[in-house]
Amino acid sequence: MKQPTKIVVFVINCLQGAGAERVVLTLGQGFYELGYEVHILRFKPLVEYDLNPNLSYHMLRFKPYKLILGAQRREKIFARALDKYILNKIGQPNIILSNLMPADSILSYSRLPNITYIIHNTLSLLYKLDSANQGNKSKSRMIDIYSKHPCICVSEGAETDFIETFGNITPTTAIHNPIDRDNIRKLAEVFVPEYQNYIIHVGSFKEAKRHDILLKAYAQTDQSLPLLLLGEGKRKSDMKSLAVELGLEDKVVFLGFRENPFPYIKHAQFKILTSDWEGFALVIAESLALGTPVISTDCPSGPSELLPKNNLMPMKDVDAIANKLSQAINNPQQFQAAFDDALLPVKIAKKYVEFTDS
Numbered sequence: 001m002k003q004p005t006k007i008v009v010f011v012i013n014c015l016q017g018a019g020a021e022r023v024v025l026t027l028g029q030g031f032y033e034l035g036y037e038v039h040i041l042r043f044k045p046l047v048e049y050d051l052n053p054n055l056s057y058h059m060l061r062f063k064p065y066k067l068i069l070g071a072q073r074r075e076k077i078f079a080r081a082l083d084k085y086i087l088n089k090i091g092q093p094n095i096i097l098s099n100l101m102p103a104d105s106i107l108s109y110s111r112l113p114n115i116t117y118i119i120h121n122t123l124s125l126l127y128k129l130d131s132a133n134q135g136n137k138s139k140s141r142m143i144d145i146y147s148k149h150p151c152i153c154v155s156e157g158a159e160t161d162f163i164e165t166f167g168n169i170t171p172t173t174a175i176h177n178p179i180d181r182d183n184i185r186k187l188a189e190v191f192v193p194e195y196q197n198y199i200i201h202v203g204s205f206k207e208a209k210r211h212d213i214l215l216k217a218y219a220q221t222d223q224s225l226p227l228l229l230l231g232e233g234k235r236k237s238d239m240k241s242l243a244v245e246l247g248l249e250d251k252v253v254f255l256g257f258r259e260n261p262f263p264y265i266k267h268a269q270f271k272i273l274t275s276d277w278e279g280f281a282l283v284i285a286e287s288l289a290l291g292t293p294v295i296s297t298d299c300p301s302g303p304s305e306l307l308p309k310n311n312l313m314p315m316k317d318v319d320a321i322a323n324k325l326s327q328a329i330n331n332p333q334q335f336q337a338a339f340d341d342a343l344l345p346v347k348i349a350k351k352y353v354e355f356t357d358s
Helices: 019-033 063-067 071-090 103-107 135-146 156-166 181-187 211-219 236-245 262-267 282-289 318-330 345-357
Strands: 007-012 037-042 056-059 095-099 115-119 151-153 172-174 199-202 227-230 252-256 270-273 294-297
Touching: 007 019, 007 071, 007 103, 019 037, 019 095, 019 282, 019 345, 037 071, 056 071, 063 071, 071 103, 095 103, 095 345, 103 115, 103 135, 115 156, 115 345, 135 156, 151 156, 156 172, 181 262, 181 282, 199 211, 199 262, 199 318, 211 227, 211 236, 211 318, 236 252, 262 282, 270 282, 270 318, 282 294, 294 318
Parallel strands: 007 037, 007 095, 037 056, 095 115, 115 151, 151 172, 199 227, 199 270, 227 252, 270 294
Antiparallel strands: none
8 A cells, every 4th residue: 555645844934035934945845855745834925936846835824813912812823723724735744844933933832743843043142032131031932932842953053052042941953954956056057147256245134144344344355356245134225334434335236135146156256254143054055065165254053064164254353354355355265165965955854854753
């Protein structure tokens, strides 16, 4: 008798352009290659990626439930609707993988088995859990959420931070994000950028990415290579003003969000990351898949697990970053690093199955 197909369900708020959303689609492909029936369930219609035809997509809108008073009551009621939807429209999943808030909070009320959270970031820094203005209320709520199910952290640094912040509240492991090298290389061939001989930074204009540090450090170099910034975000206009203030308006190009950033990464002289924190630093691994040299700040999780020590810079140190930038401008190839085949989607999906089955 034919074995029933195993089912994995990824739950996420939306599929708008950010790292975790791309990880979900890539990891979904890994599970598909393992023979799973893969379902992506989201709460908002937003989509900024080409959707993989091997995966099935669902939307259960959270918006109507916002009329219900009380955040926890609202999420409990929505969790019941979510459980019912999954069982009626998808079937009994072998694995449910929850991604980011509000999915994590909602699934803490689910009655379905086999739920695992994917921790995509360094949570103490993302939510400022140690700062006085945050108080213990957020931390207590997160302990309540994450103690309900096992957690897979996307880097060793993210796992260490999770345990140091919340304690040993649930089983955890660190499994790196998957990188679909073949697809990335194919997408990198779609076009040749209109720019040549440039430095690239890819990331949203938000506090963690420290575009301000990047611009100040870049201002200290000879600026013989222009700096291309891919991304959108609320700090973008501030960074445009800072570029003008530093006299860099003719050297820094604000390219906005690009659905396919890979041709820009492939053709760059090198990639730079100046973050104060990351979960995994997806753009580093993607750059390595394309053979592009990378330099990065040695922030708490991600970069040091992907790059040699020589490619790393101290965080928030404008002078040190400027010095490394100048070295890379003069000789990018000294910062070349190898791509690790263990990051391929099917290999990462196997690690997920091993952890969730244990």
